[in-house]
Amino acid sequence: MARLLKRLPNLPPAERALRVIAGRWKTFVLYHLFDGPKRLSELRRLAPSASQKVLVQQLREMEAHGLVEREIFRQVPPRVDYSLTTLGRSLAPIVASLCEWGRRHATELDELDRVAECETSPIATFLAAPFISAARGRARR
């Protein structure tokens, strides 16, 4: 696992999780890597509005926090693949529930027209299924 560039400050555990997950393009990167490894060029194509500098910076932070692994293939031109660690993959149900809740929040504040559908990948949907069913069960009560 990559050595931490900067240790996380002492924080309560939920705030620690938020510090690791929150950040421009981080949930986006997670969504796309839940499906499998991606090259930097693929991630850039999926997020044309992200600058390469910002995207690489977020990926480095995710690597330092143990979510992402980078593999460099020594070829011409050099190829860099990013994939999720087990720790990164374990965020799938949390990201899915954040997405569901974000849409619920937008609905209650009459702003649903301003948020997209949840971009779900097959694995994220599969991993989140027990939680989402449980949450729906509670909502129906």
Add this chain to the structure above:
Amino acid sequence: MARLLKRLPNLPPAERALRVIAGRWKTFVLYHLFDGPKRLSELRRLAPSASQKVLVQQLREMEAHGLVEREIFRQVPPRVDYSLTTLGRSLAPIVASLCEWGRRHATELDELDRVAECETSPIATFLAAPFISAARGRARR
């Protein structure tokens, strides 16, 4: 529901959720309000290191985002109670899973000595139970 002081920018739904939940003292306030309404003075006693200014600012933001309701009792000295809305209470399983994941993250990065136990309230534990059981079931596989 309080009128939004400032509309949330157009964000993907998971990032919207993170924008609403992340913020110094917000998960702390949620934890304590899951148990029932609290006066500002009680919240201040529970968080002696928080300045009143910052705590009130976070509570106002949570009110503007539809998570918290404020009730003012016209008495001397005036009393202000804060409680969670239905939307705020619906965050209980998410906060519980963020807390569990934060501890898992600290464990994997050999920093468990730097994070506290999850502060669970009876209602938060109850609401999160189906999700936590499902997550544990998956981890054992």
